[in-house]
Amino acid sequence: MVEVREGVDETDRLLADLLGLRFRYMEAAARIKPKREDVRDEARKAEVLRHAKANALAADYPIVLAEKIWEMLVETSIAYEMERFDAR
Numbered sequence: 753m754v755e756v757r758e759g760v761d762e763t764d765r766l767l768a769d770l771l772g773l774r775f776r777y778m779e780a781a782a783r784i785k786p787k788r789e790d791v792r793d794e795a796r797k798a799e800v801l802r803h804a805k806a807n808a809l810a811a812d813y814p815i816v817l818a819e820k821i822w823e824m825l826v827e828t829s830i831a832y833e834m835e836r837f838d839a840r
Contacts, residue, residue, distance in 0.1 A: 778829050782836035791833050797826050 785791060801822055808818035 774825075774829070775832060778833045779836050782833045783840065785837065788834065788837055791837055792830055797830075800826055 782791070801819065804818045804822035805815050808815045
């Protein structure tokens with residue numbers, strides 16, 4: 753069990769690093785987009801959610817979990833990007 757927990761902890765650290773990277777891309781997007789209305793892009797959101805479900809299927813974990821996680825991740829990312837857009 754100790755090895756399993758160490759593996760889970762390492763996976764969580766890697767996920768945190770990847771989330772940090774994702775949010776740095778959100779900052780870049782906020783600098784690049786010319787208008788605040790460009791921050792929310794429903795077509796792109798749908799595309800990201802489709803990719804998340806396909807990736808879950810390929811990685812063999814529940815698609816319903818991917819849907820929930822990425823819905824929250826995308827909405828949080830949009831809110832963060834709007835904050836960064838407004839701060840520029």
